[in-house]
């Protein structure tokens with residue numbers, strides 16, 4: 216059995232498999248199937264300052280090898296989150312990565328301040344795939360300057376003991392430019408990737424399938440895009456820790472991300488079909504590391520980059 220301990224910047228985790236934001240709420244539902252404290256950490260649904268009801272229905276559509284969602288950032292708001300969700304996670308001994316989202320830099324800052332001093336918060340993941348209200352709705356993560364402003368402001372406002380990871384969108388021409396801007400602004404690491412913007416048309420009604428018209432594509436269909444993003448960012452910024460995700464359903468899928476340069480992975484869409492997916496992926500990853508003679512997960516991180524000059 217390989218040593219599965221991993222680090223995400225200053226944070227040490229007993230193993231590298233986490234949930235993905237928005238796919239396991241705040242852990243309660245998954246806890247019916249397995250003890251969520253067994254995971255590296257639970258990543259919570261992106262929380263905003265105030266309660267929100269999300270976007271119009273229908274909000275989900277199946278696609279070949281994936282799904283589209285336009286949930287919007289439905290959630291209870293930070294007050295209720297702290298009182299009910301974070302308290303529940305702490306009670307159950309789960310390490311928690313709190314995902315935060317906003318429409319203004321000030322909202323992200325307020326959220327980071329509210330999380331200060333909470334021992335149950337292991338890390339903050341900043342979901343910057345949100346429309347920037349001050350910039351005609353342009354998604355923060357699609358603009359290096361807007362990304363760096365939010366991440367810099369969150370890093371300054373957050374508890375110095377809580378690592379801040381920026382979660383990037385793949386819907387950009389060069390993800391390494393955004394990655395570098397976030398790193399320069401003080402990000403302790405990056406979460407790669409959020410969903411890809413997609414759309415489906417119902418050919419009976421001849422209208423968009425989703426109430427929100429467009430939605431985020433996730434699941435195995437996006438895995439090669441996600442692995443490519445992890446690879447490119449690892450090459451550009453070899454010392455910046457990466458939490459990888461996108462279509463992971465098995466230990467072998469997770470291993471691709473680790474070999475590309477991720478120090479840990481999140482399992483998202485897979486839990487809708489198989490609630491045990493995160494713990495199964497963990498066991499399978501362990502076996503695959505053993506089968507390849509890795510004594511520790513750390514030895515496998517970025518292993519595919521060795522002798523890379525020979526590959527290009």
Ligand SMILES: Cc1cc2nc3c(=O)[nH]c(=O)nc-3n(C[C@H](O)[C@H](O)[C@H](O)COP(=O)(O)O)c2cc1C
Pocket residue numbers: 235236237238260261284286288314342382408409410431432433434435437460461462463481482483484485
């Ligand atoms: C239903 C659904 C809701 C999501 N909600 C969020 C969210 O609130 N915040 C966020 O950063 N990402 C959210 N995501 C994106 C996932 O965290 C993840 O980055 C993406 O789905 C790729 O991983 P996967 O293919 O394993 O699902 C959501 C994804 C899905 C499918």
